[in-house]
Amino acid sequence: MIRLSALNKYFDQHHVLRDVSLEVEKGQVMAVLGPSGSGKSTLLRCVNFLEKPSSGRIEIGSLSVEVDKADNKAVMALRAATAMVFQQYNLFKNMTALQNVMVGLTTVKKMPTSEAKGKSLRLLEKVGLGDRMDYYPSRLSGGQQQRVSIARALALNPEVILFDEPTSSLDPELVGEVLAAIKQVAKEGNTMIIVTHELHFAREVADTVVFLDKGLIVEQGDARQIFHEPKEERTRRFLDRALRPFVYQI
Amino acid sequence: MYELLDVQAIFTNMPKILSRLPVTLGVTFGAMLVSTAIGLTIALIKVYKVPVIRHMAGFYVSFIRGTPLLVQLYLVYYGVPRFFDYLYRAHGWFGQINFNLIPPVAFAVGAFAVNLGAYLSETIRSAIETVDRGQFEAGISIGLTRGQLMRKVILPQALLGILPNYGNTLISTVKDTSLIFMISVVDIMGQSQIIGARTLKFFEVYISVSIIYWLTCILLARILSELEKRARVYERKLVE
Ligand SMILES: Nc1ncnc2c1ncn2[C@@H]1O[C@H](COP(=O)(O)OP(=O)(O)OP(=O)(O)O)[C@@H](O)[C@H]1O
Ligand SMILES: [Mg+2]
Numbered sequence: 001m002i003r004l005s006a007l008n009k010y011f012d013q014h015h016v017l018r019d020v021s022l023e024v025e026k027g028q029v030m031a032v033l034g035p036s037g038s039g040k041s042t043l044l045r046c047v048n049f050l051e052k053p054s055s056g057r058i059e060i061g062s063l064s065v066e067v068d069k070a071d072n073k074a075v076m077a078l079r080a081a082t083a084m085v086f087q088q089y090n091l092f093k094n095m096t097a098l099q100n101v102m103v104g105l106t107t108v109k110k111m112p113t114s115e116a117k118g119k120s121l122r123l124l125e126k127v128g129l130g131d132r133m134d135y136y137p138s139r140l141s142g143g144q145q146q147r148v149s150i151a152r153a154l155a156l157n158p159e160v161i162l163f164d165e166p167t168s169s170l171d172p173e174l175v176g177e178v179l180a181a182i183k184q185v186a187k188e189g190n191t192m193i194i195v196t197h198e199l200h201f202a203r204e205v206a207d208t209v210v211f212l213d214k215g216l217i218v219e220q221g222d223a224r225q226i227f228h229e230p231k232e233e234r235t236r237r238f239l240d241r242a243l244r245p246f247v248y249q250i
Numbered sequence: 251m252y253e254l255l256d257v258q259a260i261f262t263n264m265p266k267i268l269s270r271l272p273v274t275l276g277v278t279f280g281a282m283l284v285s286t287a288i289g290l291t292i293a294l295i296k297v298y299k300v301p302v303i304r305h306m307a308g309f310y311v312s313f314i315r316g317t318p319l320l321v322q323l324y325l326v327y328y329g330v331p332r333f334f335d336y337l338y339r340a341h342g343w344f345g346q347i348n349f350n351l352i353p354p355v356a357f358a359v360g361a362f363a364v365n366l367g368a369y370l371s372e373t374i375r376s377a378i379e380t381v382d383r384g385q386f387e388a389g390i391s392i393g394l395t396r397g398q399l400m401r402k403v404i405l406p407q408a409l410l411g412i413l414p415n416y417g418n419t420l421i422s423t424v425k426d427t428s429l430i431f432m433i434s435v436v437d438i439m440g441q442s443q444i445i446g447a448r449t450l451k452f453f454e455v456y457i458s459v460s461i462i463y464w465l466t467c468i469l470l471a472r473i474l475s476e477l478e479k480r481a482r483v484y485e486r487k488l489v490e
Binding site for chain 1 (some may be wrong): 357382384386388389390391392393394399402403406407410
């Protein structure tokens with residue numbers, strides 16, 4: 001379970017998140033939708049303190065953090081409870097696929113090397129990359145790199161996995177393999193928050209949806225309800241535009 | 251008959267000059283080693299923007315880059331003993347050190363390390379900053395501490411980035427150590443001057459020593475490019 005209560009974030013005067021409150025049940029997937037610049041990335045980055053939120057409360061499992069009182073220990077605890085999958089994959093370029101997945105286990109969790117290696121290899125196999133374990137990121141395609149980064153996120157058994165537009169940097173023909181891996185991870189009962197522009201995908205995997213605009217939650221609730229009969233006009237317009245079949249303009 | 255030079259003397263004196271090659275290489279490698287530690291420390295101070303010390307580091311780098319190496323060599327050679335002598339006499343600190351017992355070569359290594367450290371710090375700092383921000387964030391998000399992140403992810407990539415620069419510095423340093431005879435360290439250059447003065451075959455001896463410098467630099471360049479090739483395994487691009 002993860003719960004955010006009245007989360008606010010300012011960049012100087014710019015109020016980027018406004019009293020954001022949301023809750024994701026254990027094992028559920030929440031999709032965060034919204035136009036560009038609405039604060040979706042900032043929201044995810046505040047959860048693990050890549051950005052320090054200005055005020056509010058973050059609860060993950062039994063951990064509860066009042067953000068303006070958060071000390072280093074609380075921040076490290078939040079980071080241990082979460083994992084992030086980035087748009088740009090952000091694999092460590094000086095490590096092989098296997099080392100990328102292992103490093104958190106051996107360095108952060110102090111797991112013995114052989115055990116960490118076994119676990120990492122199983123995770124790489126799960127995302128279909130067992131045969132690429134000794135490849136450096138520069139020799140993997142974008143889709144493969146993103147799947148390694150999903151394995152890296154899974155390795156630390158986080159309470160919640162945060163995905164920030166995991167397919168937005170990929171060539172169209174590579175999107176499918178990554179979405180399939182994410183769907184697999186979702187099916188295994190992981191709690192996840194996904195920021196995505198792939199609405200068809202969101203409709204498939206998400207249990208709940210949050211629609212964000214200018215840092216404000218415009219609408220949130222059951223995914224089926226929001227996709228089929230959104231209450232808010234702004235949500236409806238966004239979904240209409242985004243789900244409308246793509247038309248080439250000449 | 252009048253000869254341009256005594257070709258034989260070029261070769262007969264070479265072994266005697268070569269016997270001092272360990273001094274030249276020792277000062278070079280010693281200084282590189284110490285300067286790497288200095289450069290890394292200064293670079294990290296700048297990257298982490300450590301208050302106050304950061305400005306002292308900036309002052310140090312600016313001073314070193316703005317003064318000649320030979321002057322720095324003299325400053326260290328004459329200044330350091332004076333400084334410690336003052337501290338002892340005025341404050342009773344560190345005890346009385348007999349600087350006559352410290353071989354001049356130690357001052358040479360010290361001066362070169364201080365000099366190279368300033369230049370290296372800038373190179374290392376900019377190399378750290380070229381490692382993309384995303385890898386910092388990924389490291390932080392899986393719970394690595396800043397130190398672990400530096401050691402395991404950022405520095406290995408940054409140091410690889412400076413390898414060519416590092417190699418060039420090493421080769422320049424081999425040549426620049428020819429200054430250390432000025433503080434009476436007998437390196438290959440110093441030995442050449444001594445032999446030249448004794449035999450009056452200055453031209454021949456300087457030809458010998460240039461050949462030695464030249465071959466040393468060629469050999470080092472070979473070794474360095476081989477090392478670099480090995481270190482770069484992970485940068486090979488997608489081949490399939
Ligand atoms: N480090 C920063 N400093 C100042 N402003 C920032 C910073 N990061 C984001 N912002 C601002 O915060 C707002 C929200 O940005 P954010 O990246 O969270 O949007 P987003 O919903 O993820 O957009 P996109 O769909 O384009 O990724 C934007 O107006 C952006 O300019
Ligand atoms: Mg974003």
